[in-house]
Amino acid sequence: MSRSVLISGCSGGGKSTLLAEFGRRGHAIVEEPGRRIVKxxxxxxxxxxxxxxxxxxARRAIEMSTADHAAAKGQAGRTFFDRGLIxxxxxxxHLTGEPVLQKLSTAHRYHQTVFLTPPWPEIYTSDPERRHxxxxxxxxxxxxAATYPALGYEVVILPKIGVADRVNFILDRLTAK
Structure with a gap:
């Protein structure tokens, strides 16, 4: 089973904050491709x-995500991704109608369980890199939320709780597998 764990979901749902906490705890992390590209x-x-x-x-994000995924294969332990190839x-x-999802998701699999941050208006903010x-x-x-299950992933919606508790929730869920 892949040790590359995806945290995806709603923009402004707390993914980057979660990733920072994983990094603080010593886990390997990969920052969101979109933010890196915008910068x-x-x-x-x-x-x-x-x-x-x-x-x-989107094409740049696919290229960067593919490279990130390949680089993580050499890491010991789990690597946590803020978004990814899918x-x-x-x-x-969605933008072009090109049927790229099935092909790319088959060639580059992540951990079976994907964690989604739900829409959370109380913490959502826009910034120079997130203008929508x-x-x-x-x-x-x-x-x-529809794509991941269609590609055979188990989706776990993260509860709206504090950062440390969310990270513990994810780690507990992964350990239980």
């Missing part, structure tokens, strides 16, 4: 940004 594009005046060229952005492929397929609104974040969440 790179903004620094270089690039256009592969979700609000300028969403298709180019999120990027789902976005591209809450309604768009919820629509993306709904797509992902």
């Amino acid at each position: 790179q594009e903004l620094a270089s005046n690039g256009t592969a940004l979700p609000w300028i060229d969403a298709i180019a952005f 999120d990027a492929a789902s976005a591209l397929q 609104g809450f309604d768009e974040a919820v629509a993306e969440y709904d797509r992902l």
